[in-house]
Amino acid sequence: MEPQVVKKKVRVHSLEPHDEELALVINYVKEVTVQHPDGQMEVQETPGSKGIVLGDLTPHDDPETVAAEIIQSSKLLHPSMIEDIGAIIVHLQERLLEEDSAGMEDYDRMAQMALHDQEQAEIADSIQAQQMAMLQQQIDSTLESLDSYIEMLYEDNVQEKVKGTYMILQLARNADNLETLIQDERLFSRLVGTLKESAKQSLDLSINIMYIFLCFSSFSEFHQMIVEHEVGSLTFKVLDYELKRFVAFQKELDSVKSADAETAKKEAKKTKLKIQLQDKLIHAALYFLLNLAEDISIEKKMRKKGIVGMMVQLIEKRSSEVALAALTFLKKLSIFKENKEEMKAAGIVEKSAKFFESSADALVLVTMRLFLNLSFDADMRQEMIQQNIVPKLVDALRKEPFRLVVLRLLYHLSTDDRCKSTFSYTEAPPMVYKLVVKSHETRLEKTLAALAVNLAMNQRCAERFLGESGLKPLMERLLRSRDPLLAKMIRNCASHDMASKEQFREYVPDLVTLLKGCEAEDNVDLLVEVLGTLGSLNMSSIPFAHLLVDYDLVSLLQRLLVPGFAEDDVVLEVVVFIGTCAQDPETAKVFASSSLVHALHDVMADKQDDDEIVLQIVFCYHYFIQHECTRDVLVGQTEAVSYLCELLYDRNEQISKLADQVLDVVVEMFPELGEQIKLRKFQVHNAEWLRACEEDGGEGAFEDAYDMPGHHDHEGGMSDFHWEDAANLGDGAMYWDDDDGQY
DSSP, X not given: OOXXXXXXXXXXXXXXXXXXXXXXXXXXXXXXXXXXXTSOEEEEEEEEEEEXXXXXXXXXXXXXXXHHHHHHHOTTOOGGGHHHHHHHHHHHHHHHHHOSOTTOOHHHHHHHTTOOSHHXXXXXXXXXXXXXHHHHTOOOOOGGGHXXXXXXXXXXXXXXXXXXXXXXXXXXXXXHHHHHHHTOHHHHHHHXXXXXXXXXXXXXHHHHHHHHHXXXXXXXXXXXXXXXXXXXXXXXXHHHHHHHHHHHHHHHXXXXXXXXXXXXXXXXXXXXHHHHHXXXXXXXXXXHHHHHTTSHHHHHHHHHTTHHHHHHHHTSSSOXXXXXXXXXXXXXXXXXXXXXXXXHHTTHHHHHGGGGGOSOHHHHHHHHHHHHHHTTSHHHHHHHHHTTOHHHHHHHTTSHHHHHHHHHHHHHHHTSHHHHXXXXXXXHHHHHHHHHHTOOSSSOOHHHHHHHHHHHTSHHHHHHHHHHSOSHHHHHHHHHHOOHHHHHHHHHHHTSOOGGGGGGGGGHHHHHHXXXXXXXXXXXXXXXXXXXXXXXXXXTTSOHHHHHHHTTXXXXXXXXXXXXXXXXXXXHHHHHHHHHHTTXXXXXXXXXXXXXXXXXXXXXXXXXXXHHHHHXXXXXXXXXXXXXXXXXXXXXXXXXXXXXXHHTXXXXXXXXXXXXXXXXXXXXXXXXXXXXXXXXXXXXXXXXXXXXXXXXXXXXXXXXXXXXXXXXXXXSOSTTOOHHHHGGGOOOOOXXXXXXXOX
């Protein structure tokens, strides 16, 4: 009985631009699941590739539109791949711009890609002239002739070796041939041996062999064979040698400047020809190593060999293709802390910032992705700000293929308080505002929303947000979408004291309506932000008293303050909102006629360990004391004064200071409580001195500490103690014994 095919699946392995043609290459693996007669299941994998020719592509086409059309026309591609395909389209468009001759043969096209002026075009002509004689005598390579191609590698003549490796390269470029090629035991060994023996003799030979290895490395199934033949270590040696040789090439260019003009031009052309060929070799070697680095254990070995320093070195004074490959490798390496620290020490930010000004979109995009990985480090973020990349990133927001990675990078930079002010002097606020208002999504994309929230924390950015088209478009979107992140952005704008804050007055009824809807829907995230926005509107022009009555907000606030009913974040915002409302005398009357003052006191007892809530409640007391109606309720019907006295020795300095200020007002308004409060303050402010007296002399000595003229009444009491004299007794830390009330 024959095995039965149960399932067929095609998995896309990678996407890449074609080396020669204007085409996108889809590398895939065909997985066939078969069931054997004994019931065993087996998955058979067959690598393959498919090319999509883009013959009509022009440098002016929109990459995203072209990418979308490609995805629609191919069943192998998924919409999630649009960003990667767009980057490849950009790369192909750059290739179009760099071509000087439409009829160039495939072997020397890669050299022509890096040429940008007439002198470099002449160098390309030299490459073509040197190779044309061999290429004209060639016939198409075939698998049947593989043995003869391998035999050429044993020849002493270097040109024969070049010809043999070129023919093998043509076979290797077809993914269907790789399985057959790998089965020839001589092939890999001979290629490795030839590279070791002749790498220094011929750049053409090294280039051919490295591109053959690159073809094999595109499929992880062949990585084991590559590792067994130590091709990775050999590639490192080749790169190290080429870097040293590049220094020699630079010296050659410097030395010919002293010769006569004709000789200098001729020698310079020869040296530049060598550099162009060298860049081809390095380009292939980098992508070969990048493919091998899919295995983390291999990547760690590369790090020990100094891959990070080598990549940083390669982004300087090299062609854009080499820089692109090196930056791509650095992007991958940068996800590990050890590599990131090494990059920081090597000055990667300063050395790669120049690529933001490149005309090659693919180079700009990979630089942005590298910086995104590095931006998790605070020092790196500061370096990026110093390199003035924010205006360049804001400019790049206009390009759709860049937008997502730019938003993420800008968000990371905006998390640093030192960087926020930098944004206010760029076009970031108006551009982010437009993206927020014109977004087609029901809720804002999280990265965009997070960036807007962070920028709104800076007053100048908030002013530019509200000064662009005003608050109206933001509020209309909020009321329509009920987006908590948009509400947080609006709340941050409301937190600043600025002229444009007056715009919020018109939308207070809408915010109150939204608030009640949040409570009904149990939308806690939005509830917190709307409460926070209302709590920030400390403007006398807002009739909070009428709002509290007309919208029955008092009962809502009382429910939210019931211990255990709402989350701490909600309770905090409720208290802040009450503090804002309590500044208005009319609102104080509404509070006094309700049980809200008592509810706050209960929250104080329940949340005594939450410093922020306690601080805001004391802030509410500060305003309650200033109005007679709430003052009578607070002092006469609650134990607020006792709590405030205990807060005098709170470890939080803000709480103790504010409590002290509130008690000063209480003393002024209620003289009968003055002596008790003054005594408690004295005990708190002089606790260390009092404790020292007690420890040195026992209880008697402790009592003697007060035995001063005028400090005791006739019966040994302290009723004649003068507060102004107490200030001379000393200062100390705060101390109080809760168990027995003694000091």
